[in-house]
Amino acid sequence: MAPFPLPTAPPEPRMTSIARIPARLWAIVPVCACAYLAWSAHVRIERVDYVSGLAGGPGDVPDARSPTGYADGRRELVIPERNEGSFHWIEETQQMLARGELRVRHVDYENAPFGREVSAASPYRWWLGTVAWVHHELSGTPVGMSVERAALYADPLLQGLLVAGSALLVAWRFGGFAAAVVSVGLVGMFPFASEFLPGMPDPRGVEAGAAFASILLLLAGARSAGSRAFFVAAGIVGGLGLWISVPTQVPVILGIAAGALLSALVSGRSGASPSPEAWRSWAFSGGTTVLAAYLLEYFPGHMGSSNLGSVHPLYGLAWIGGGELLARMAARMRGARPAATVRSIAGAVLAAACVASVPLATWPFWISLNLPPGAIRDSGFLARDLNWARLTELPGGAVAATTWAWLSRDGSTLAAWATLLPVGVLILAAALLLRGATGPLLRASLALALGPAAVALVFACGQLGWWGAVDGAILAVLVALAAGDGSAARPGGRWALAAIVAAFAVPGLVRMAPPAFAGTATALTPRESGELVDRHLAHWLARRAGEPGVVVFAPPEETTTLSFFGGLRGIGTFAPDNHAGFGNSLAIAGVKTMEEAQADLQARAVRFVVIPSWDPFFDDFARLYLVKNMSSRTSFFVNELRHWNLPPWLRPVPYQIPVGGGFEGQSVLVFEVVDEQSPAAAAGRRAEYLVETGDLAAAAAADERLSRYPGDVGALAARAQVQGARGDAEGASQTLAALLSRLSNGGDRYLQWDRRVSLAVVLARAQRFDLARDQVRRCMADATEARLRSLSTGSLYDLLVLAHAFGLEIADPGLRDLALGLLPADLRGRL
Numbered sequence: 006m007a008p009f010p011l012p013t014a015p016p017e018p019r020m021t022s023i024a025r026i027p028a029r030l031w032a033i034v035p036v037c038a039c040a041y042l043a044w045s046a047h048v049r050i051e052r053v054d055y056v057s058g059l060a061g062g063p064g065d066v067p068d069a070r071s072p073t074g075y076a077d078g079r080r081e082l083v084i085p086e087r088n089e090g091s092f093h094w095i096e097e098t099q100q101m102l103a104r105g106e107l108r109v110r111h112v113d114y115e116n117a118p119f120g121r122e123v124s125a126a127s128p129y130r131w132w133l134g135t136v137a138w139v140h141h142e143l144s145g146t147p148v149g150m151s152v153e154r155a156a157l158y159a160d161p162l163l164q165g166l167l168v169a170g171s172a173l174l175v176a177w178r179f180g181g182f183a184a185a186v187v188s189v190g191l192v193g194m195f196p197f198a199s200e201f202l203p204g205m206p207d208p209r210g211v212e213a214g215a216a217f218a219s220i221l222l223l224l225a226g227a228r229s230a231g232s233r234a235f236f237v238a239a240g241i242v243g244g245l246g247l248w249i250s251v252p253t254q255v256p257v258i259l260g261i262a263a264g265a266l267l268s269a270l271v272s273g274r275s276g277a278s279p280s281p282e283a284w285r286s287w288a289f290s291g292g293t294t295v296l297a298a299y300l301l302e303y304f305p306g307h308m309g310s311s312n313l314g315s316v317h318p319l320y321g322l323a324w325i326g327g328g329e330l331l332a333r334m335a336a337r338m339r340g341a342r343p344a345a346t347v348r349s350i351a352g353a354v355l356a357a358a359c360v361a362s363v364p365l366a367t368w369p370f371w372i373s374l375n376l377p378p379g380a381i382r383d384s385g386f387l388a389r390d391l392n393w394a395r396l397t398e399l400p401g402g403a404v405a406a407t408t409w410a411w412l413s414r415d416g417s418t419l420a421a422w423a424t425l426l427p428v429g430v431l432i433l434a435a436a437l438l439l440r441g442a443t444g445p446l447l448r449a450s451l452a453l454a455l456g457p458a459a460v461a462l463v464f465a466c467g468q469l470g471w472w473g474a475v476d477g478a479i480l481a482v483l484v485a486l487a488a489g490d491g492s493a494a495r496p497g498g499r500w501a502l503a504a505i506v507a508a509f510a511v512p513g514l515v516r517m518a519p520p521a522f523a524g525t526a527t528a529l530t531p532r533e534s535g536e537l538v539d540r541h542l543a544h545w546l547a548r549r550a551g552e553p554g555v556v557v558f559a560p561p562e563e564t565t566t567l568s569f570f571g572g573l574r575g576i577g578t579f580a581p582d583n584h585a586g587f588g589n590s591l592a593i594a595g596v597k598t599m600e601e602a603q604a605d606l607q608a609r610a611v612r613f614v615v616i617p618s619w620d621p622f623f624d625d626f627a628r629l630y631l632v633k634n635m636s637s638r639t640s641f642f643v644n645e646l647r648h649w650n651l652p653p654w655l656r657p658v659p660y661q662i663p664v665g666g667g668f669e670g671q672s673v674l675v676f677e678v679v680d681e682q683s684p685a686a687a688a689g690r691r692a693e694y695l696v697e698t699g700d701l702a703a704a705a706a707a708d709e710r711l712s713r714y715p716g717d718v719g720a721l722a723a724r725a726q727v728q729g730a731r732g733d734a735e736g737a738s739q740t741l742a743a744l745l746s747r748l749s750n751g752g753d754r755y756l757q758w759d760r761r762v763s764l765a766v767v768l769a770r771a772q773r774f775d776l777a778r779d780q781v782r783r784c785m786a787d788a789t790e791a792r793l794r795s796l797s798t799g800s801l802y803d804l805l806v807l808a809h810a811f812g813l814e815i816a817d818p819g820l821r822d823l824a825l826g827l828l829p830a831d832l833r834g835r836l
Contacts, residue, residue: 034184041192042161054157071147071149073572074148077553078571082156083540087532087535089392090390092568094206097125098137102137113554113574115568115580115583126208132211134152134155160210164191164192167191168191171221174221175221179224180488183483187484192510193509194480195476195509195516200213200473213477216477217477220478224454224485227279237287240290244291247294247316248316263457265335265456266335272338272452288331313366313386319366326359327359329352330353363386392470396424408465431455434486437486534668535619535668538663539563539570542660543566544570549795556610616673616674623643656679658797659694690759691707692724693727693763695727704730712724718756719764722763724740753780759800777807781811782813788820798828805824
């Protein structure tokens, strides 16, 4: 009889070449990822510095006493792609540091003169302020200026920390290959990796990163049997994420709860899914973090806030209650059948009441959906921020109401492929979840990660801004796949996963690659050119105003940039907290008479009205709203200004857009709100405005209006300027004769100061230097700061040229310096 064969060990699976790579060598990938981030940030910072240095900036005088670090509250940094939220984060951080406020709850640069509340959470502001303080200590620059420098580094530093920290954690708990995969994903997934751009401080990257980290820690805990530390850490990170952004983190938490139930369902009695006690720990740590965050944010002065769009105690209670219900359901799915005692039932009812508190508190929002446009709604965690419809802040980034609307409009673009290809990871994960041969631990991990990924994907279909959070959730799914429980168990599994990662990382990196910096040959984007014009206009207005905080009425987007660059105050903007200011801007644009407009502007202490030709806001507002209510397709107030039907309390101020930058053919109407002018003075100033801006056809019509005032010296001087500009020698000669006749009779005795400057210019051009010198002498003697600032750039330059020619000067050295400082650098150079 043959001997019984001895048992033999099963043959070990053949290792593929990628599986033979030592774990330590995978550390090269995170290092390379961080090096790429450093290079990319350096190239982008070079461009931001270059653009910010164009058109005379940075040219403002540093002032350590100013909150911004520059005199009169001005700013210099050109925000790439005009990111609306970045303006606010820089302004609020500078205010926080200047006033020593730990929490910024009110700003006065919008909804002037009353200001508005600030509901944005403090942690990101603290991070930006910390980076600014370090720069201030190292460089010695004023801390306000350091905030602008910190805006260049804050988000890239966060991304670098996220890559390094995630790689270390994943390598420890999931292996070197998984760490390499997550490192590539964090720098190559689009649009996730584009949320950390230099010069655009914004918490979107932090929000997506917190969503990813809260899921990753849960996966790490699921692989650590009997350990709740990772679940506690995941709860804390999730609570901090909810503090930073309720609209992002609450859906992620709901998705995690759904994933936990799915994990318990597919695991059954195997015990591969996390224990009920682990979920209680997660919910309790997260809920208490939310409660602590609420106290840090609002205690003691703002505890009564009912705004569920920001961190609120109800979210903490709902999380704790939801964790209890989740733990009970997970226990039942694992086979437990606890007795239904009075205590157990009471606990379940109390937990359900905590969960129900949030939808009950937001119930008025659902009722308010039938309110008219403009009504304020508290939509809670369904609120939308400024970037909800924007896929990325990179140049040329898609903007659309929904993902389908974007894809239908743009079709198959590189951005579309880079955005949608990662979704294939979810399809692969779902297939492995349904595959019978998948191991229990991998199945439980995939189920847990798929829950938040699915919820995020649903939100992304309705809001483009959600795709960054989708990428964060997909990264967590990738970690579960790369851990080796299923994909690497078969030959070629890691090669396949590496190919999948490369398939979406390559187009993502190509889409996000910074353009090479070409120095002075760098071509500006339209938004960069527009922002340079806005900065020039804001600085010019600030110099003319002579004091910080002057109120300007302009379209909302223009108001934001004028406030940022010029230290001015505005009324309506698109800031989510500025409902009142936005409504008041619409009310001014919708007035039916000039008397209403005057009353509204005076009530808001408005000094300047600014109407840029390239901003269609008032036209869009009239077309979409006023036509339904007033049978008009234009804003009465704005339309009257464009057609030069000016009331006597508005004075046109000539402003010349800087040459170049693609804004040729554009213009800006600037009006100063003044005391009512005499008809002759108003007509003369309007005529000289048209001459200085080069609109000679309209100036001819203004000349006819001036002819109604033959005895007014100021009107005659304005007519002479118009006729001289138009080449009407005969008319100019006749006007000069009338002017000299009036002067011989003392007609300039009560002439207004700016009209006297005009008179001096006319006399000098007529070569009546004796009379011109006398007028210039009187102008120099009577000059004041307010009068110098009231002159247009052209009139001030002409006055100083004449003064220099006649050997005259302003007696006060401070006023002399002011007069020169009000001129652009090129005109100062000519003097």
